[in-house]
Amino acid sequence: MQLPCSQIPFEFYAVALKPCNVKSVDCHKFSNRCIVAKQSCVSFNSPSICKKTSIGLAMSYFRSRPQYTHSALKYLISSVCSRPEQSLPCTSRLNVNILPDSASSLLLRRFNTNSVQDFKAFNRSGASFGKRAKTSEKVGTPLEARAKNTSELIRGESVVSAGGALGCSLISSLAPGCASSTEVGSAAVAEVMFKGEINEANGLKQTQALTAVETALGTPFSNSPQVPPPKPLVIVISGPSGVGKDAVIKRLQEVRREFHFVVTATTRSKRPGEVDGIDYYFVTKEEFRKLIDDKELLEFALVYGDYKGIPKQQVRDCISKGLDVVLRVDVQGAATIRSILGSNAVFIFLVAESEVALVKRLAERKTESIDKMVLRIATAREELKRLQEFDYVVVNADGQLEKTVKTICCIIDAEKARVLQRTVTI
Ligand SMILES: Nc1ncnc2c1ncn2[C@@H]1O[C@H](COP(=O)(O)OP(=O)(O)OP(=O)(O)O)[C@@H](O)[C@H]1O
Incomplete structure (x- = not known):
């Protein structure tokens, strides 16, 4: 059975296209409570750590628009840091998903670790994903199998996709029921989703409201880009x-x-x-x-x-x-x-x-x-x-x-x- 987003315990996974993508994000600029822990992880220190909770932020268009990724990260981190201690997602680590903007196979290959436990252990260790991906890469695995694998990996977590079309569609197809938006730059959307996640009552209401709108429309919400990407200047x-x-x-x-x-x-x-x-x-x-x-x-x-x-x-x-x-x-x-x-x-x-x-x-x-x-x-x-x-x-x-x-x-x-x-x- 598919749980509403608000009821799913969530864990923040860090997946960077390249370790250096996240390394280039200077979290000190965002908050003195935020530190860059590892190459592909962004750590969040809170004294009220109690249980594993996190949230995923999928960002595509990364290579062509790093500034969007940067502002989305900045937004997310400052949003977490500005919350009163008791309403913070209880996490020892705030990891960030940065999904590639193209080549879904790349994404799936990188998710293609040996098992859920393996992935989680890796994730807990805070090791560099780039390093991990290399050792666990399985050449020739059909995409569908990889997708299934990925789906298993992220089932049970809530994921907010504030990325471009591919990031969104991947996340929504791999983690059905999870919220998604279509633009990294739209911090407001990320905030709504984020608030929904940490406040169970609101989250549930929001999920129901979205389902009701979708049903009334008679067609599912589209993840396709609403406008083509900007032309080179x-x-x-x-x-x-x-x-x-x-x-x-x-x-x-x-x-x-x-x-x-x-x-x-x-x-x-x-x-x-x-x-x-x-x-x-x-x-x-x-x-x-x-x-x-x-x-x-x-x-x-x-x-x-x-x-x-x-x-x-x-x-x-x-x-x-x-x-x-x-x-x-x-x-x-x-x-x-x-x-x-x-x-x-x-x-x-x-x-x-x-x-x-x-x-x-x-x-x-x-x-x-x-x-x-x-x-x-x-x-x-x-x-x-x-x-x-x-x-x-x-x-x-x-x-x-x-x-x-x-x-x-x-x-x-x-x-x-x-x-x-x-x-x-x-
Ligand atoms: N905003 C500024 N304030 C102070 N000095 C500046 C500023 N901008 C540039 N300079 C200095 O002015 C000088 C001229 O700048 P620069 O060589 O970049 O000009 P340019 O337009 O490229 O010149 P040219 O067309 O002759 O090559 C340099 O010494 C540069 O360091």
């Missing part, structure tokens, strides 16, 4: 020389690792600390001319005596893999790209808060002679007149690099939520 970051394009890109690379940052080819000489293939592809003028002749550059320009250009192939490769691409170009280059991609790319113009600030920044960089600085500032004045050709303008104020990067991230996130998605073809 091409984000063009531009602005006058010295405004901070490189600095912004560097920081953006640290905070949004899932983006591909196109490496520009240039004929200018290397500055101290720059690395070939990482900061730029440093090429000779002859090599650059070959790229032009082969029409293998998305844009190129002669900037202050040096060539700079974007290799097309990099952009093509990323788009075909569904990756978002970030380009860093001067204003002239942005105009060329706009003439090719039109409104299918996102154009962001960086400005300093004032001309004085821009001059100061260039002077402090100590890479320009007086003559070059004159040329750069005169050019910057002209470039500012082209602001209208861009979609967004972001002020990179002195000492405010973090804020600049945050604003750019917000723009990108908003672009992902557009109803009419931009489609890039090169």
Whole structure:
């Protein structure tokens, strides 16, 4: 017989696609009562530990949207930590299920431990799931058998799936009767489910209410995504020389690792600390001319005596893999790209808060002679007149690099939520 969710004793299982997925979650940020215990476990210390109780959070879309996973985790943990001691789920460990967003076989294979006891023992030990999965993997087991195995493993626990479609459908098919929602970002849904789980009366009412709605509708609730996943974006970051394009890109690379940052080819000489293939592809003028002749550059320009250009192939490769691409170009280059991609790319113009600030920044960089600085500032004045050709303008104020990067991230996130998605073809 299938028990309502509220009556099922629940245990929080940790399953990460890769141990490092969970390792990257810094729980100290969420609460000082929460510690990262093991590679693939998130521990929760409570003095009122009495019986085994936990809750599962399934998250898919992980690889493409780690920030969703992060915010869902943050939400869940802070939600647990903010509860009065007596209403906390009594657990010595709060583990988190992070399900892969594709390849159900991967998930099932990872669940495919030898027995329920084995799995539970493993789970209690807090060992790394990644390690465990390797040793217990059974090659060639039919998917159905694995599903059954998984079903056995998680039967008796309650699982909240706040993940994407696959995570939800897997959880609901493997643990029937358990609540599920369709979006990691919808913390509110997770909260409702969570509250339902820890308060038996509410949980029961909620389960009954949901069943009643489903019955009245005459068809079961659908776990299919309500909208297709967002399309890959091409984000063009531009602005006058010295405004901070490189600095912004560097920081953006640290905070949004899932983006591909196109490496520009240039004929200018290397500055101290720059690395070939990482900061730029440093090429000779002859090599650059070959790229032009082969029409293998998305844009190129002669900037202050040096060539700079974007290799097309990099952009093509990323788009075909569904990756978002970030380009860093001067204003002239942005105009060329706009003439090719039109409104299918996102154009962001960086400005300093004032001309004085821009001059100061260039002077402090100590890479320009007086003559070059004159040329750069005169050019910057002209470039500012082209602001209208861009979609967004972001002020990179002195000492405010973090804020600049945050604003750019917000723009990108908003672009992902557009109803009419931009489609890039090169
Ligand atoms: N918000 C900021 N506050 C203070 N200094 C900054 C800020 N942003 C960038 N800088 C500094 O300003 C200088 C110029 O920045 P950067 O080299 O990134 O500009 P750029 O736009 O890439 O220039 P170019 O187009 O000439 O390569 C650097 O020394 C950088 O560290």
